Amino acid sequence: MTEEPEAAPPERKRGSGARMVYDSLRDEILDLVLPPGSAIDEVQLAERFGVSRTPIREALVRLAGEGLVNTLPNRSTMVSNIDYLNLHTYFDALVLMYRVTTRLAAEHHRPADLEPIRAAQLQFAEAVAAQDALAMIDTNAAFHTAIAEAGRNPHFLAFFNRLLDQGRRILRIYYNAYEDRLPQEFVDEHEAMIAAVERRDVASADALAKAHGEQIAHKVQSLFLRGGRLDMEL
Amino acid sequence: MTEEPEAAPPERKRGSGARMVYDSLRDEILDLVLPPGSAIDEVQLAERFGVSRTPIREALVRLAGEGLVNTLPNRSTMVSNIDYLNLHTYFDALVLMYRVTTRLAAEHHRPADLEPIRAAQLQFAEAVAAQDALAMIDTNAAFHTAIAEAGRNPHFLAFFNRLLDQGRRILRIYYNAYEDRLPQEFVDEHEAMIAAVERRDVASADALAKAHGEQIAHKVQSLFLRGGRLDMEL
DNA sequence: CGATTCGTACTTGTCTACAAGCTGTGGACG
DNA sequence: CGTCCACAGCTTGTAGACAAGTACGAATCG
Incomplete structure (x- = not known):
């Protein structure tokens, strides 16, 4: 026994x-x-x-x-530990890859590529509607990966996926520490990005991706910076 | 025995x-x-x-x-095989990282960072003067790595180093197949990049890095594309 | 009482052995 | 004569054992 x-x-x-x-x-x-x-x-x-x-x-x-x-x-x-002091370098890289992959998707996508993008976006919208932070993190990454795949640059795709993986840890901490409401505006921004990609509007796709990424970066960084300052005041 | x-x-x-x-x-x-x-x-x-x-x-x-x-x-x-058909995606990534790392170096470098950059540039100039293609490949990579380190973004640095490693293979094939003369202009372009970084001229650093990278990409790609076309004509 | 040194237990790095899966050859059958 | 199947040889994937290096604790010395 x-x-x-x-x-x-x-x-x-x-x-x-x-x-x-x-x-x-x-x-x-x-x-x-x-x-x-x-x-x-x-x-x-x-x-x-x-x-x-x-x-x-x-x-x-x-x-x-x-x-x-x-x-x-x-x-x-x-x-591995998370390097909170250099988070800005992470978000610099992430925002750039948001921009580049969305640009390339607008340039090089084929009509069939839009299907997985829309499917990912649907799941993302469901996660936001259900206020399921964990599912939102995953489906958001899947959405951007689908866009990156439509851009057809394997080097960017690999680097982007690595960044998104690391971001998974950071975002989990973010939503564990600070029960933020999941903003509906992210869903709308995604929709706008899809539309820009579909009509091959490179400049607009770039601008939307940049604003989207910087918004996320700003939210997360302001929390961690506040935490960092608190630590310093002890 | x-x-x-x-x-x-x-x-x-x-x-x-x-x-x-x-x-x-x-x-x-x-x-x-x-x-x-x-x-x-x-x-x-x-x-x-x-x-x-x-x-x-x-x-x-x-x-x-x-x-x-x-x-x-x-x-x-x-x-691993080298994907000649998608070389343009490689150079897209490489040129972007040339630009980003040089930009960041212009923004964030400290005076002491210039020393290893200048040392690498000196060795690069020697390799070009000696028409030593192999040494030129290595010292060129070292030069750009030194610049990337001055930019202080570990994510970009890691990705850039990976790209430079792969480029080492491509450039070896390039110089093995086609005994090109090593152009002195690369040395001058490097010097211009150092100067732009030193005076923190971000826009100029970006433009110089872009032109520098695209020039290399154009040279290599035209050879491989020509080779590809020849293969098709057999 | 504190510091230092020795010993012991544990963890990792490497080695050797073995089993599963693939490749290619040979033979038998249609 | 062509095709399919079985067997043999080889390569990889995994297991288990051994050795080296580290950390922690005890005992001894100052």
Whole structure:
């Protein structure tokens, strides 16, 4: 009774172990289930996932390559901290990628590309209507990814997706710390961006994306800056 | 006599194995010693580096994360091919990062930042004077990296460095295939960029970086496009 | 009583062994 | 003669074991 003989029949196929561990860990980090700065123990994870340490290490190496964990040599690896002091550099990059991907979508999209964009926008609107912050974060990222894919530049797409992933952590903290109401205006801005892309209005798409991104950046930054100032006053 | 007892005394320290393999493989890929599309055999590499397959695999996972190798599940991993058909997307990204990093350097640099920039520019000028294409590729990348560091945005810096790495492969092919003379004008353009950064002239820095990047892009693309057209005519 | 040094336990980095999956060849059958 | 299937060899993915390096605590010395 102390151990189940076949508690979880290893129905996972060869080659899926490392990927499964990677996906799970990545989600847990981005969803703050594993908080920034927390230590990661390979043996513990190996037991939890029912695999040996080898796939665990492979997943950790990949996560380290994406900057989601930091590995200290011969010492434990930790979930990466969020650099609140340099948040502005993050938003600089994010806004630029908002602009570039939306511009390129307006230039290069094909009519069929609009379908996934509209589908993502629909889900985003539902999340906002339901005041579901977590779903809003995900569907917003999906919406912009769909636009970036219509822009057809894989380099921008990869970089953008990395930024959006990191933003997932920041936005979770934002909505956890400060129960902001989800603004309906984001939905309208998205609609305007779709319209600009559809009529291939590059200048308008750029301007809308810039305003959209800067608005988000301003909201988040003002909160964290306030928090930072509070910390300084203690 | 069949085997040396201590052919290579393993003087490598614990934790250096994977890093050494990674650095070596990365250099060999970027220097085209391992040509694009060539298969990578883990056992063979393990013998070559005198380590087991584990550090080899770790290095390969990291390289795959950077897109330098492609791993087919349960099958061999290969050195990534260069996507000649979408080169324009690469140069779009590169030119944008030229512009952004130079802009930010003009805005945010501190006087001490100019020293490494000037040092890199000196080495670049020497490489051009010596008509050493390989050194020119490296020193050009170092020059722009120094500028990007003065811009103080780690996200742009990381993305830019990735692009410059990939460009190393493309430029090697360019100069191998087509013995172009190294243009002195690149040196002058660099000098102009340094001057614009130093006097914090953002608009001028942006324009110079844009022209500089587009000139390189045009040269390389015209060659590859010509090559592509030739292939079509066969 | 405090600081330093030694020892012990734990964690990671690497190695070796084994099993699953793919590739290619050979033979049999239509 | 062409096509399909089975087997063999090889490569990768995973497991488990071992060694090195680190951190923490205890004991000893000043």
